[in-house]
Amino acid sequence: MTAAVEVRGLAYALPGDGRTLVQNVSFTVGLGETLVLLGRSGSGKTTTLKLINRLLEPTAGEVLVAGERTAALGYVIQEVGLFPHFTVAQNVGLVPRLERWPADRIAARVGELLALVGLDPSAFLARYPHQLSGGQRQRVGVARALAADPPLLLLDEPFGALDPITRVELQREFRGLERRLGKGMVFVTHDVREGLLLGTRIGLMQQGRLVFLGTPEEFRGSTEPEAVAFMSAADPGPMARG
Amino acid sequence: MSLLSFYSRNSAELLGLLWQHVYLVGVSTGAAIVVGVPLGIALTRLPAWRAPVLALANVFQTIPSLALFGFLIPVFGIGAWTAITALIVYALLPIIRNTYTGIAGVDPAVREAGRGMGMTDGELLRLVELPLAAGVILAGIRVATVVSVGVATIGAAIGAGGLGVYIFRGVATVDDTLIMAGALPAALLALAADAVLGIAERRLAWQR
Numbered sequence: 001m002t003a004a005v006e007v008r009g010l011a012y013a014l015p016g017d018g019r020t021l022v023q024n025v026s027f028t029v030g031l032g033e034t035l036v037l038l039g040r041s042g043s044g045k046t047t048t049l050k051l052i053n054r055l056l057e058p059t060a061g062e063v064l065v066a067g068e069r070t071a072a073l074g075y076v077i078q079e080v081g082l083f084p085h086f087t088v089a090q091n092v093g094l095v096p097r098l099e100r101w102p103a104d105r106i107a108a109r110v111g112e113l114l115a116l117v118g119l120d121p122s123a124f125l126a127r128y129p130h131q132l133s134g135g136q137r138q139r140v141g142v143a144r145a146l147a148a149d150p151p152l153l154l155l156d157e158p159f160g161a162l163d164p165i166t167r168v169e170l171q172r173e174f175r176g177l178e179r180r181l182g183k184g185m186v187f188v189t190h191d192v193r194e195g196l197l198l199g200t201r202i203g204l205m206q207q208g209r210l211v212f213l214g215t216p217e218e219f220r221g222s223t224e225p226e227a228v229a230f231m232s233a234a235d236p237g238p239m240a241r242g
Numbered sequence: 243m244s245l246l247s248f249y250s251r252n253s254a255e256l257l258g259l260l261w262q263h264v265y266l267v268g269v270s271t272g273a274a275i276v277v278g279v280p281l282g283i284a285l286t287r288l289p290a291w292r293a294p295v296l297a298l299a300n301v302f303q304t305i306p307s308l309a310l311f312g313f314l315i316p317v318f319g320i321g322a323w324t325a326i327t328a329l330i331v332y333a334l335l336p337i338i339r340n341t342y343t344g345i346a347g348v349d350p351a352v353r354e355a356g357r358g359m360g361m362t363d364g365e366l367l368r369l370v371e372l373p374l375a376a377g378v379i380l381a382g383i384r385v386a387t388v389v390s391v392g393v394a395t396i397g398a399a400i401g402a403g404g405l406g407v408y409i410f411r412g413v414a415t416v417d418d419t420l421i422m423a424g425a426l427p428a429a430l431l432a433l434a435a436d437a438v439l440g441i442a443e444r445r446l447a448w449q450r
Contacts, residue, residue, distance in 0.1 A: 050358075053360075072360040075355060077358070079351035083352060083370055084349070084352070084374065085370075094359075094361075
């Protein structure tokens, strides 16, 4: 299996007080694989993601994306961050434009991607982000991240701000998308159900360390205390079921 | 003597002074934009410089205009360049501050998404931050210009010309008509600059 990203001995300490946010994290994500980084708030999963796309510089270790040290990545965040002064077409076509694709190729790519994320291009191309619902915005966010066909897609709680119905809808569609795209994905979430649904592997983080790495099946059966805590949180238990 | 008959008899002089006034304001504001906008951008990249630079610009702003003209005479002598330098100093603060505020006010998620996809700092600035901040930056330029039109009248005191010439001459001779002859076109000029830049500001401000 070709590696989409290889992370070796990654560590990050805050420049100010030297507090360590991530220590000795190593994993490899192959093409067609989705690694879900699961963990509580502050466990270092978002920091790990930012180290992969160079928003933060690691204090130790290295990141190789598709075998290279620098490569364009797809990046999707909870707040989406669409460019408010650009139309949907301009938002999705931005990275190809920066890479100087010819205009007709960009237009074709944008149309193809909007269809892929379930938006009718004729209805959405000319709209601005503020004219979209939360779910539509995140669909555009995913399309934008895929635009330049990066080998690796990084997603930081992309569905976290959506209402529960839209969230489930997007999770289901995303599952289909993962299979069709064949890209490597690193997906950060604190929602264990989402993680088990979307991940081909689960990486559990606790206090900056990767305390478990394995398939969803292995995760369900794990005796690692933090994994057990997450599994019992996902299952409300007899009391809550009433 | 009424204002109208004064103007009809001195129309050539009025136009000359009006032109000098526009020249003083135009050159100084232009220079302040050339210096202030890049400086404001730099402040968004160099947080350590922010407080000292803004404090310095603030201090300049508090110096009374006549005193500032006085300080600059030994350096630049009497004439338009002293006035222009003083006007630049006054125009810098609103332009630097609004450039900084406009860019700092861009949604951090937008910036993070851009950087995370591999946009360089220059690309982010050119394609995202400056277009989104354009309305706020132009508002700063507008304030600077309007203030400049007013302050430039004092330039006449140091031989820089402009509409202040009538005002100072009127004060010296206790002639209300003469004071009005300078003050009225200066006020109209300020209003006109405000209106034109206001339209540009609304055009440039990205529509939500």
